[in-house]
Amino acid sequence: MATDYLAHYSEEVRAKVTALHQQGLLPQFLLKRHPEVHQIRSDRALYDFTVALKNSYLKKSAPLAKVCFDDKITLSHQALGLHTYAARRQGNKVKTKNEIRISSRLKRAPEAFLRMLVVHELAHLKEKDHNKSFYQLCCHMEPEYHQLEFELRVYLMLADEGIDPYQGELSS
Numbered sequence: 001m002a003t004d005y006l007a008h009y010s011e012e013v014r015a016k017v018t019a020l021h022q023q024g025l026l027p028q029f030l031l032k033r034h035p036e037v038h039q040i041r042s043d044r045a046l047y048d049f050t051v052a053l054k055n056s057y058l059k060k061s062a063p064l065a066k067v068c069f070d071d072k073i074t075l076s077h078q079a080l081g082l083h084t085y086a087a088r089r090q091g092n093k094v095k096t097k098n099e100i101r102i103s104s105r106l107k108r109a110p111e112a113f114l115r116m117l118v119v120h121e122l123a124h125l126k127e128k129d130h131n132k133s134f135y136q137l138c139c140h141m142e143p144e145y146h147q148l149e150f151e152l153r154v155y156l157m158l159a160d161e162g163i164d165p166y167q168g169e170l171s172s
């Protein structure tokens, strides 16, 4: 069964998306909002991108041992969908290692989508749960957090159907 990326949105929102989808307008909707894909393709580039965000907003939180793309992360978790690639604490020692893994599906996506995911994982350095202060922190780092999450879910939904609005772009 296909992943329902929009399961947690209102009937109204879901109906709107379905209508746009039936008219084939979702790729345009995404392209208009985000015309380009980012160029952050390597783990090194992703690390730099993540640390720059961390230094801007969470300088005092625990350091990051590793940041990488991971092609084993499916993003298909139903509940909140996007926390299967949460920052992982390795081992059970006092000195834990914080790692952030981002699905390789975000390698060729708009930068805003990547930023939204990185912000989500960075927020987990301070808040383990998806509670109110967690989302407040996400919105502090990225004011459009909720809108971007919605658009990312639309993007993933299309991708699962083999539709990529950014297909034609060269990676240069």
Ligand SMILES: [Zn+2]
Residues within 6 Å of the ligand: 082, 083, 084, 086, 120, 124, 130
């Ligand atoms: Zn999460």
